[in-house]
Amino acid sequence: MDNYNYRDFMSQGSSSGARTFHTSQEDADEDDFGPFASPPASYLSASRRHMEHLDLNSEGGAFPNIGSYQAFLQGAATGLELQLPPRAPARRVGAGSGAGRGRGSKTAAGGGRGGRKGSRGGRSGSRGGARLGGGRGASSSGGQGFDNPLDVDAGDEEDDDGTETPSHGTETPSQEEDDSEDDYWDEEDDDREEYDRRVQEFMLRCRKKRRKIIITAAAMLGMYHFDTYMNKGDYRVPTESGFEWVMKTLGNRTSCFNMFRMSQELFLRLHSLLVDSYGLKSTRKMSSIEALGLFLWICGAPQSVRQAEDRFTRSLETICRKFDEVLESVNKLAVDIIKPKDPEFRSVHSRLQSPRFTPFFDNCIGAIDGTHIPVVVPTSLVVQHTGRHGYTSQNVMAICDFDMRFTFVVAGWPGSVHDMRVFKDAIEKFGDKYPHPPEGKFYLVDSGYPNRSGYLAPYKGTKYHLPEFRQGPMPRGKKELFNYTHSSLRNVIERSFGVLKMKWRILLDLPSYPMQKQSEIIIACMALHNFIRESFIGDADFDLVDHDENYVPFTEGTSSDGNVSSIRHGDEDQNMNEFRDWIADGLFSRS
Template structure:
């Protein structure tokens, strides 16, 4: 395929660089049964599949682009989808299932070691769905769209470690989590005692699920404007949000890279579920094998994420109806105190150094700026 010889064209068409395409192809062939036929090579079949899931390309467009019959396009798409789905089942998992190591992002965070027991971030997103008329009612979400909930857990490298799908879009966050726990039973990755996932205010503060303080400024974009954090709850929420934002970034990258998830074509419910799982698997594969992927690097630099303020507010109302756990509230308060006193100590040191420099006549202008900054924080 000529496209693979042009890195820019390859990335624009398949959302991955040529060497990643070749690595993916090799793994699908050797481990997951991707095969060539007389009519189409395995490389072309993989390219066709990626072309169709990057933007939601109808079979007719793929037929024209690859000069193949609609029957061949459909059959090859299904074949590659099965292979990629099987790959996804293997790589959507934690790299450290016993959580024996503290992730560097936690260890190096300015609030360390406050969140060292966090093992990932959990949240949900909506994916549009096509269902039989008899089921439409339960899939209508707050925006009157037909969607299914996708609940995911990711680690602090933005890798998906668990994905649950197929839960009707009318359900809110806490209900979706309870349904996922019921549906997946022993396969649901419950946190071990003392560990927890970071969740947003749409979930109650329960053992294993550390939520922020509700009714207090939270999301990262909210901290870019206006006063800085001033009390324990705000300091905690800011630190919590900075770490939990990995799941919002993961969803943002997933839907930006594989735009079929924004509008899945008219496939069966089973195939729609396979597409979601396959895209999450591709997300992990690229993240693990390409440090220079443009979409991931842009998301890291500019904070690309999927946050719906109105949906957050509605989910928060549902969480308000579920009682928080007293012991988990105590854990949150303890972490908030550590974060607050850490920040207070940094500010006091900054101010003291600035006063000392000004008294000694060193860098008076710079010291004055540092002094004012310390008071402002």
């Protein structure tokens, strides 16, 4: 009678102490199986499959040790010793290269529970008790594994001290079952090896395909880079370089004004200012003088980029890059030059000291209006940029003083937007930069704006614009007289817009640059406008409007015309209406 200790496998699933059971090989019934569990039918021998559906409650007679089994379940704590039948061959539990008690293969002692591929516990190389000699299977990982805990290893006649009992010369039924089980696992391993082989082949094809795609994309990218940046034609040898043409043009007074829209002295002064203070630099291929001449020539003449490419004998990329560099420098200049000279507006302009206007307009500090600049926009934005003039444009709001200097500008709004919306956005969004009128001061606005504190508007529904008075009778009544005087002063903003567009003709038809760049060009032209005006150097375009106060080049109406009906009476300030009536009465009584 042998002793079997279950401490090892019980410790895996339960914390109860190990129990010792005694069984006799002579009393074992060949048709019985272990008391803990019945193996699946696929793992049972043919002689035992009839017990798969055995009902222990109704067929107690068919199970020889049923009484002892029930007694074991009910009296587990009494240390009852039972006579257990020999175990049925059970499926080995194990995976990978785990070690365990095995039977050894047909040709060699056990080699661990890993088997041939290390993926099956209990393979042919890990069976304990083979026909040629039982033994404890060696472990590839240094540990000891176990069979299914429900398996009573009765066939493993091995003492606790590690001695082995030789196997009999004849094969027992359990050995035949082991052979059939080995065949089953061999077939399953063959199927898995075939599956693994196909998976590896599939992954290999995927890698090859991905590698081919990467190589093709890299080749195409390399060809594009070579054709675009490397495979360039030879440098053109111009008969006259761009720098030579600029210097020659600067030497001719008329050509300099026509090409660069300013005199040679102003050109050189502007160049020095941009180089010293606003980051304009020369490069190895183009000097800063040539770059500035290129920019002024495109904006003033105006000229297209391809015309500049031919004139300066440069590549399109160089022309665009240099244009952008000068544009950036001039926009930096705009920050410092488009603002009031005196933020407090302490002085009264000489024009307002005329007997025609004083003392009623002594506190006037400038005029506000908007103008439409034609722009090119994407198709999806054509409708919102099309204003009453019938073309796509930007509604640019500006403020100017009576020296025809722009003191504030907002560009970028679609042409269909009303002036008041641009005006309100300018105050809310750029409140810290906006030149708010001090207490008691006011701007002149047209009929598109309400008459409220700080902003004096004309009488609505009454003749207002100067051409209407020139082509008809002189003003009658105090309201027409006020509107005529108001319009004579406020036309400074219209004349400023006229000089701006007459000098920088790129504003008459902006090229198809990005929308942000178009706005930057508008602001840059206004900065150049102020630079020329502040230089106090004679300029033909400014001289025209200075000598004739009624001369307004490019008269196309203001952006507010036709939008008077949108101004509600409730938007106006009563105090400002009374102030307007006081001015109208004073002008009429003096006439």
